Amino acid sequence: MPLDVAAIRQEFPIFERKIHGKRLVFLDSAASSQKPRTVIGAMMHMYMHGYANVHRGLYTLAEEATAAYEEVRAKIARFINAPDPAEIVNVRNATEGLNLVAYSWGETHIHAGDRIVITELEHHANLVPWQQLAHRKGAELAYIPVNDAGELDLDALPPLLADGRTKVVACSMMSNVLGALPPVKQVAEMAHAAGALMVMDGAQAVPHRPVDVQALGADFMAFSGHKMCGPGVGILWGRYELLEAMPPFLYGGDMIRTVKRDYAKWNDVPYKFEAGTPAIAEVVGLGAAVDFLNAIGMEAIHAHEQEIVAYALARLAELPTVHVLGYSDGEHRAPQERSGVVAFTMDGIHPHDISAILDTEAVCVRAGHHCAQPLHNRFGIPASARASFYIYNDRDDVNALVEALHKVIKTFGR
Amino acid sequence: MSSDLYREQLLDHYHNPENFGVLDNADVDIEMDNPTCGDMIHLTARLDSAGRVAEVMFEGQGCVISMASASMFTEHVKGKTVQEIAAMSLTEIEQMMGGVKLSMGRVKCALLPLNAMKQGLKESGGAR
Structure with a gap:
């Protein structure tokens, strides 16, 4: 059964917060997740x-x-x-x-x-x-x-x-x-x-x-x-x-x-x-x-993230200057399963700038090497931007990310 | 943090940096990186007989803030003494960049060229 994301969001007081007057789009749960009322x-x-x-x-x-x-x-x-x-x-x-x-x-x-x-x-x-x-x-x-x-x-x-x-x-x-x-x-x-x-x-x-x-x-x-x-x-x-x-x-x-x-x-x-x-x-x-x-169910959480990341990869593929690290399309090989973490780079734009401009749209992503420097070296890049998904994220959040990435591209004129 | 950080002036410096390259026979020659975000700068400078900065060039890669700061910095420090550079602060860099107010996370980016210059001068013995 799909997650009732709207109901789950209600359990997290942080989503009452507006950032720059906009709805909070929190895509950094791989760094640290938000907390529900029951935990607080x-x-x-x-x-x-x-x-x-x-x-x-x-x-x-x-x-x-x-x-x-x-x-x-x-x-x-x-x-x-x-x-x-x-x-x-x-x-x-x-x-x-x-x-x-x-x-x-x-x-x-x-x-x-x-x-x-x-x-x-x-x-x-x-x-x-x-x-x-x-x-x-x-x-x-x-x-x-x-x-x-x-x-x-x-x-x-x-x-x-x-x-x-x-x-x-x-x-x-x-x-x-x-x-x-x-x-x-x-x-x-x-x-x-x-x-x-x-x-x-x-x-x-x-x-x-x-x-x-x-x-x-x-x-x-x-x-x-x-x-x-x-x-x-x-x-x-x-x-x-x-x-x-x-x-x-x-x-x-x-x-x-x-x-x-x-x-x-x-x-x-x-x-x-x-x-x-x-x-x-x-x-x-x-x-x-x-x-x-447990009340939501770990299987359901995993299935939910599989669905969101598949949607995110499809939407990011619309942006030719965005490059996802690792497996991203499924056309050329049978991949190992993929979880709800998407790290990416953009042509000619530093991840710090991506993150800073996304922030103006209240979209929170991490920028840097995510404490995995040897891995970034292996891909020949100093840093990447990363969106990560959890139980309180849905397709609207992915859409907000993609919209905000268009703004990044526009800001840099490329 | 606001989008006015990405004002035209800074983006211009980012896309078309001043003094981009490497000086021959430099008195100061230093590479410095900002390991948390992967910004890197290679700064070279020549001092005149009075110990003032005569010429500065940089090359490197990084975000708009670090690269625009470096580009503006190469012009800003011309004619300054070692002591004057040693005394430069974040406020001066923010003014140099058109009065931006940098958030905590971006301060390191903006200070990369200044910190490289200070370190480079120290390593070169301050003056010839």
Whole structure:
């Protein structure tokens, strides 16, 4: 069933806002999504009626706060089909989750001469932590290349796995630039057959489609709440036995069992990885975001975005000076599926100028390298403009984008 | 941010920049980029015997703001001393660009030529 976008928009107070007196056309959800009333309300409710620190107090309020906080862990586990809520680690964002894996697992398992395999389409969050780990350890960092259509060249992977030196493969589940959906399940099978772990960056995928970490064969998967209608918290999921064997990432309160003057013993998973007071109300807000998305249905959200991106690609094709990165037309090859992210360049016009002129029409798009510099280098461009779609976008938003792009072309007289 | 940022004067400089190219025997020769947006400038300058900027040329790629700023900058700094350039501020660049008011996100673009010049002068020892 198609989404009732008008009704969904009603749930987001931000759409009452006018920009330069015009209707807000928000096409930057891949950077961060807007928030529905239920999420804002859940956090406000906690601060007004049920806030205290978690895991410590023995009074009613503290017990309620702890229960609300822990309930979300179970909710998140169901959302991504993790077998055990204890495998859900609350972090700041996907970036911190991936750093946690690179530091904690990486420091103990990666040695000189080992190989780490990532891809050319990674966001810096799933690139720099591995690059720096490789530097620290004298390990090799290898890239699975991306072809002109924006797909991973999987033929490049078997040679990288053949000598047994590869210890981990890290791959995005959805490119934040190309909209490509890399075949992570297949990559995981290949990695596992070679004895390597599979780390998935779910920052773009988890907000937009059903994700089942067990079916995908992930060992670790990280994502951010703020891209899925939630506040600024993130989640790292990892297989229990892996998390249990790992040393802590940050040290301090709540992550310890006992502390003596000369040594300390660690708390159980996941608390071992949650040093210090967490973002309690934000975690509760993320729980409300999961409820909100589940009520719409992740399958329905994915189908909705497929429909919008197909329409957007067709409309952008009307503009000969606009060039979409990666697969855009379906005529010359059977593409890997594409998600609701469209990055593009325009002849002779810098993406900053595109974004600035679109803003005068209240159309919000991102301009820059979208934290994927090596990917932009691979396509031989310094930057691109990017429109990304979510549950509150519809064809009218695409039409507004295209109209505003005509204004860009007119401004530059080309 | 408004469309009047894309006024005719700035677009003219963007499409037909002044002093576009590279100087031979330059006292200042520097490349600088703005990594967040991919703007790049290569600035070359010659100083006269009094240590004043005699000639400046630039080449590069970037948005209207960075390229128009660079084009206008090459004229604006002629005759200025190293000290005068070191003291130049964003306000002066905004005035140079016809009194535009730049949003936070575009300030870096507009300042790219000035920052390149300051850095280039520093690296060249300030004067011959």
